[in-house]
Structure formats: structure tokens, C-alpha cells
Amino acid sequence: MIQKIENWIDETNVAFVTQRNSCTSFEAAFDGFYSPDFLRKSYFVLVKDIPRPDFPELRQIGMDNFIDMPVAGITYKNTYYIRRELEQDLHLHFHELVHVAQWNLLGAPNLINRYIYEIQQHGYNEAPLEKMAYALTNHFALDAKAIDVLEFVQNKI
Numbered sequence: 001m002i003q004k005i006e007n008w009i010d011e012t013n014v015a016f017v018t019q020r021n022s023c024t025s026f027e028a029a030f031d032g033f034y035s036p037d038f039l040r041k042s043y044f045v046l047v048k049d050i051p052r053p054d055f056p057e058l059r060q061i062g063m064d065n066f067i068d069m070p071v072a073g074i075t076y077k078n079t080y081y082i083r084r085e086l087e088q089d090l091h092l093h094f095h096e097l098v099h100v101a102q103w104n105l106l107g108a109p110n111l112i113n114r115y116i117y118e119i120q121q122h123g124y125n126e127a128p129l130e131k132m133a134y135a136l137t138n139h140f141a142l143d144a145k146a147i148d149v150l151e152f153v154q155n156k157i
Contacts, residue, residue, distance in 0.1 A: 001057045006108045008053045009076040016045045020079060023097065029090055032146025034097055042100045044093065046084040050074050058116075066119050075099035077108060094140050098133035101153045132156060 020043040027036050034042075050071050058067060072089070073082035073096045080096035082089075103111050111129075118127035125131075136149060 001055070002109050002112050004055065004057070005053055005112050008055075009108070012051050013076055013079050016047075016051075016079070016081070019045050021045070023093070026090070026093060026097075030094065030097070030140075033094070033140060033149050035148075035150070038101070038150060039097075041078055042097060043079045044096065045079060045081045046087055047081050048084060050081050050083065061116070062120055063116065066124055069124065075103065077103050091137050091141055095133050095137040098136050098149060098153065099129070101150050102129055102132075102157065104150075105154055105157055 023034075023039040023042040023044060024036070026034070027039055030039065050073065052067055052074060054067055072086050072092055073080055075081075075096050078100055080100060082092055082096065086092050106114065115127070115129055118129055122128070132153065136147075136152065139147065
């Protein structure tokens, strides 16, 4: 099933490739948190509806709530999708970029497997990968001292 999900992700990212926006526009806002090189290799897509895999196998393993819950954004590898009306929400962009860092460090199969496990064991709000993204976003939101997000994520994963 992990390979099926990754294939779906790759197909989704290819389908939206012409609508991708570079995250280089966030260099000033995220200075010290994300390197220009990381932002150059990261993208976002504005969508009406967030694309999510809705496979029977995912529902069979208890991922119904995650598949059906309303979300503002979701990340697949180096690309994240956010609802159009939230384009100006810097905190949302910051949060999703934490997930891009997690994808980069873990790789697709490991991240998919771990994310499913964490949601099953802890629920979305208590899943460690989500808690990490929310904690870093809260740090950014408080105008706290910049920390290298990639280094932080690497040390915590």
C-alpha cells in the first residue's frame, strides 16, 4: 500500500506541476529558518479542494477521519497544497514547509509509513510529526529567534 500511495502522490504532483509556485517568495519572511536553497527546491499549489488519496485500504486501517477531516493544507514530498483563500497565511506556509523538511529527511516510503502509524496510534493532533510542525510554527509565530528548521527536524526525527 505504501507504494500505491507514493505512486498516487507522484501522479498528483505531476498533474499540478504547471500550477506550482516557488517558495523563494518567502526568503525574507523565513530568513534564518529556511535556507534559500531549500526554498528554491520547495513548491506550493493553490487549490479549491485539497487532494488526498482515498483508497479503500486506507479506510480499512482506520484512516477515515484523516481522509475526511477538513484541512487547510497537505504536503507531498517537496510540494504542498493549500486552499486558495489561505494564500497569504504565512503560518500555514511555514507549517507545510516543516513537512517538506520531514519528507526530505525521511524519504517517501519512511514518511508515509511513519505518518500512518502515528495517526493510528496517537490521532492527528498528537502525532509526533504534526506536533513538531505545530511547535515550530508556534515558535515562528511568536517572532522568536530564528532556528534552522532543517537542522532541528534532523535532530528530532
